[in-house]
Amino acid sequence: MEHVIELRSVERSFVTEPDFADRVASMFGAKSNAKTLRAVDGIDLTIGPSEVVGLVGESGCGKSTLGRIVAGILPQDKGDVLFNGRMLADKTKLKDGSGLGIQMIFQNPASALDPRQKIGDAIAEAPVAHGLTQRSGARKFALSALQRVGLGEDALDRFPHEFSGGQRQRICIARALAVDPRVVVCDEAVASLDVSIQAQIINLFLDLKQELNLSYLFISHDISVIEHVADRVAVMYLGQIVEIGATRELLENPQHPYTKALLAEVPTLDKNLSEEHALKGELPSPLNPPSGCRFHTRCPVATATCRLERPALEHWKCDHQVRCHVVTAGKQNSGC
DSSP: OSSSEEEEEEEEEEEEOOOHHHHHHTTTTOOOOOOEEEEEEEEEEEOOOOEEEEEEOOTTTSSSHHHHHHSSOOSSEEEEEEEETEEEGGGGGOOTTTGEEEEEEESSHHHHSOOTTTTHHHHHHHHHHTTOOGGGGHHHHHHHHHHHOOOOGGGTTGGGGOOOOOHHHHHHHHHHHHOOOOOEEETTTTSSHHHHHHHHHHHHHHHHHHTTOOOOEEEOOOHHHHHHHHHHEEEEETEEEEEEHHHHHHHSSSHHHHHHHHHHHHHHHHOOHHHHOOSSSOOOOOOOOOSTTTTTTTTTTTOOHHHHHOOOOOOOEEEEEOOOHHHHHHHOOOOO
16 A cells, blocks of 8 residues: 555654753853753654554653654654655645645644634635635635535634634634645644534544545544544554554554553453553653663563663564564564
8 A cells, every 4th residue: 555654764852941050050161951852763654545543642752743743844853754755854845735735733723723813714824825726716715615524604704712612623624624635633633622522523534534535643642532533553652653553453452561551541341451551650751761662661561671672663463563572572473
């Protein structure tokens, strides 16, 4: 299967600003203690046509940073991002319009919309700027986009504060789809909504996927949401993918201890599983990640090798990869 999105060894780091104590110390000749946070560390990932890839993990693991790299909002420090086989080094340099092929929907629709801009103008702004419609036809174009997400003409001349949270997210979806993308990055796109509204928006995403042949990178901390929408699931921990596989296979037969711990946090009647695999300890600081396997400080099956050697993401089955010394030491014959 050809890939719509392909990430090759993608990395992204941030350098922390010195705090007040460091600045005072530097005034007296002390060396600055600026630290580097490696938010995304060697990610390989593909998304196929009409495929939904779910990305899960704890807060601070690098999910949103990776989503912004895929969407072209943040540049990567190392590695390659390919869209339909072409390098996506900088969306702004793709003058043929292919830079519009990836759009992003954010967690908080209220902050994603300009409070002083009418909804019709917000939706038509990018299509007019990129020549997808003439200014004379902008209103009709915006209405068509709104109707696609279940809103009507009365929304065109209203402002964001006049809508509910679910309606605002529908507007953000309409704005993203107005430029006819092939890939949509959804960063916790339903997290801020009521549960009943979440279901409506998730069903809207799935309907639009079928109607428009879209691919999604669906970022969420809620595994029950990912289970409902994703074809494959990637699990992130401290900037690395630790397990990836088909949704049913990964959720029914998880291999990495961290994946098991995440699934144990989901409300379940199986209390024994929750107690056995529950996460223990605090998430290590990404400014100073553990050596070897980054999960070894919280892992119930960690060995001396785990503390010293960084594991590779290896095939456990043909469509199931795991980054774990313990698991891959006894791995099945993947046939890949």
